[in-house]
Amino acid sequence: MKKKYLGLVMAGIMAASLTACGGSQPAEETTVAETTETTEAASEEQATQIANPWRDCTEEEAAAAVPNCFSAPEGVTNVHWSIMENDPAEYALSPLVQLQFDYNGTTITAREQGTTGEEYTDISGMYYDWTVVDDATLANWADGNMPAKISAYAGENEMAHKCEWFDIETGYSYCVSATAKDLDGLDIQAIAEQMYDYSKKEAAKMPD
Known part of the structure; x- marks a missing residue:
């Protein structure tokens, strides 16, 4: 019974670990996308600030x-x-x-x-x-x-x-x-x- 209980605990820990690892990837992609959008917005704003002489x-x-x-x-x-x-x-x-x-x-x-x-x-x-x-x-x-x-x-x-x-x-x-x-x-x-x-x-x- 104890062995079965330990097995269930280890399986739960591994599942939680895999879930954490799997969830980290979208967060990184979101950060890159947000950085790209911010850079593009800054470039567009700078372009609009150059007045036509x-x-x-x-x-x-x-x-x-x-x-x-x-x-x-x-x-x-x-x-x-x-x-x-x-x-x-x-x-x-x-x-x-x-x-x-x-x-x-x-x-x-x-x-x-x-x-x-x-x-x-x-x-x-x-x-x-x-x-x-x-x-x-x-x-x-x-x-x-x-x-x-x-x-x-x-x-x-x-x-x-x-x-x-x-x-x-x-x-x-x-x-x-x-x-x-x-x-x-x-x-x-x-x-x-x-x-x-x-x-x-x-x-x-x-x-x-």
């Missing part, structure tokens, strides 16, 4: 922020103005103004910003191994004597064109650019020339 603005706000501002050519569509008021770039001396519009089915991006130095600074935000880089002279700007640089890239799946120049009188850099699968026939220099607006020139704002 760009904000939408009116054409009037853009013209007030930079001198000799450009205008969209006649007949274009989807005109959109925006501004980055606190550009962290080391070369930035003013807000960065941006104009985007659709020209014959291609989105054009134009930018203007006060920059350091005495020549144009690349404010395009484009990073291509340019296939062709040529010097040019823009009509309209600086009475038709504005030196400019025209860059073009042709890849297997994408093309890019860029026209950039520097207004030595104001210290502001300009850039007009486009990217698309096919830019054959697009004259980025001609678009830049069409964007000149004498009414926004500083001299035009002075009283007679």
